[in-house]
Amino acid sequence: MKPEWKEALRQVGPGFITGVADDDPSGIATYSQAGARFGTAMLWVSLFTFPLMAAVQEISARIGRVSGHGLAGNIRRHYPPGLMYMVVVLIAISNIINIGADIGGMAASMELVLGRDRLHLYPVAISVVSVVALTVLSYSAYSSLLKWLGLCVFAYVGIVFFVQIPWPEVARDTLVPRLQFSHGYLSMLTAVLGTTISPYLFVWQSSLEVEEQRNTPHEAPVRIAPSQARQQFMKIRVDTYLGMAVSNAVMFFIILTAAVTLNAHGITQVESAEQAARALEPVAGRHAFLLFAIGVIGTGMLAVPTLAGSLGYAMGEAFRWRTGLDYKPYQARRFYAVIAVATLLGMAMNFIGIDPIRALIASAVINGILSVPLLFLLLSIARNPKVMGRFVIPRRLAVPGWITAVLMACSAGLTLVDLGLSLA
Template sequence: MLNSIAKYLRQLGPGFITGVSDDDPSGIATYSQAGAQFGTSMLWVAMFSFPLMAAVQEISARIGRVTGRGLAGNLRRHYPPWVLYAVVFLMAVSNIINIGADIGAMAAALELVVGRDRWHLFPVAIGAGSAAALILLPYGTYASLLKWLGISVFSYFGIALFVQVPWAQVGHDLFIPKLSFSDDYLTMLVAVLGTTISPYLFIWQSSVEVEEQRADPEEEPVRRAPEQARSQFIKIRVDTYSGMAISNLVMFFIILTTAVTLHAHGVTQIDSAEQAAKALEPIAGRFAFLLFATGIIGTGLLAVPSLAGSLGYAMGETFKWPTGLDHKPYQATRFYAVIAAATLIGTVLNFIGVDPIKALIISAIINGIVSVPLLWILLLIARNHDIMGKFVIPRGLRIAGWVTFAVMTLAALVTVWNLALAR
């Protein structure tokens, strides 16, 4: 039994890290608002989005393992430059805004936990620490650190122990969706999908798979070592589906917790993750509040490096720089400079009067729109024999990928429609 558990834990890597980093402070704020505003009627989204997330991330991982290149590297080699430049530019804008919002949320949560006002110190310390860890630590050490940080998401499971949950109602709303076509409901549904299926996750997953392969001297890209295909694909599936399952369980428990506490007590408007934590304390108690706030800090420490790192990979592969966390800083200066600059700019956004809520909205809109063409390209790459050889994705995965594309296209159209009406 212990050997089986140890073997399973050893298989956790990029997929697990990607899954838990998806539940960043901006995601927590979105899920909290969904629970506060609509109660348990939004719980079905957690189950609905799981196979979509898992399929997309498995496809991203397979591209990295089969080709030995990240998504941006394959884009550069096989598609027109303007497509790559447009995607990377929009991703840079979205990631930097998201980094700033996440750093701000972590700083605010840290203030709540320690009970002291250190606003100017906390964002700087968080930004500098995140960038330093990504740049200075060896990849193996850094990957292990991220796995340990991933444990922080389990705090959201524990909060359910401190509140009274109407499980019969939960089961009903989970399996029998209570759909609404009101503007508020559709806007929230799009926001949840947009923060769950984000473009930076595709880049991060494919690139870190390449890092994992490079870190093991016995492994090669699957196209060059086809005998490794079966074991690598099994590992990818276990890792990816575990990470996405945990990510969606976190979403489920955040919506559930805020539904049975905030919504049930008439608190229906939450603008940030730290506001949700603060509102939770008088209803669910001090310990539930601390678990929620600690989760914000832990997931933020996972998300900021993923956001900055995915941009570093995208830029490095776009311009053919030496790229990868397995390089020393002096071996990949421009790659690490992008990571440092993205983190620095995100930190600075907290001091120049940028509204964090508007920043998150802008980021979510860009993510939702960019995900559509990127998903299209992802699926074209994954079924291209010239790129993937005989390891093109199987039919089931291809169908799941196109369903995800259709859902995200519809979500993007709803976003554009709402923006047009708002004007």
């Protein structure tokens, strides 16, 4: 009999991987800035967004499991071609910018841990390792690797053992929202929502569920094998809620760490994950600094392939290419070419003088805007009997899904207004 912990690890899959991929270096920088600027006042967001994230990602997973096709493939089948092309182009722009920003954050953290890289080899090494991992490893081997890399996010939980925490204040600000109607607070709230509910996660999880289903003996799309519905739905529910719980717990601890170290010592501006890691050292000690920096590197190694892979799935499904991580590179050349090119373009951003902070801001704007039509498309597909048959999503998922879509629409509007004011 397998040890219980090995069996438990085998059961987690796309939901867990998607959840921990959400806490990428870009997200780390955003959450650190939230804690540095507003202390514990934004801890409530981690609790508030959990049911919304979990519902959206379960909807994405169900689409893949029921139809046997990812989100992009279903858009191609049921919506006008122009809409599909627009979605693919925006995902490509958003993901490549995100890849570049994440590689930059990882390289900066590697400099802090391993020493200065005068030849700029760190971005190249990160890109090569990411592409090779996706290209050479089978889906089962790569999935196992991602699960182990996902454990890096718990480095942020470990940081609290090195600092003093005002737990009564933390409990109050977690359970009771302390809203501020200032421009800075609302803009930061928009940024946190935008980096938490990201469009590439919808594409990645729906496609990865299809991949997981194909690689699990005796499983088939639920529309074809309705007797498997209960088992498959329960599997994705447990997996997805675990992943989203981990994602939001890590968000909570990053905000908390920045609040009790940086904000408490008057440091209120953090513009990158690297700066957050460096700022922790004098106020929380070398161990907290190392945990934070290593966490950035580990989550980045998870996020970069996820971003590149989700673009590969989106384009492959949209243009009817052979798509999937279990194919050899010569069997799915265009799928793997997209992954390689997207990663290399992201890497190139770190060599042509693009300000990584501006790249993060641009990525947040694009993600915030793109998430709105994708959420409405996601919900439309999930409620469409032509796609889902009799397995259209129930009300318990539809209601939080629509609430999320409306909130993200408001968030996108606020982002555009804020951008317009800044350019005026």
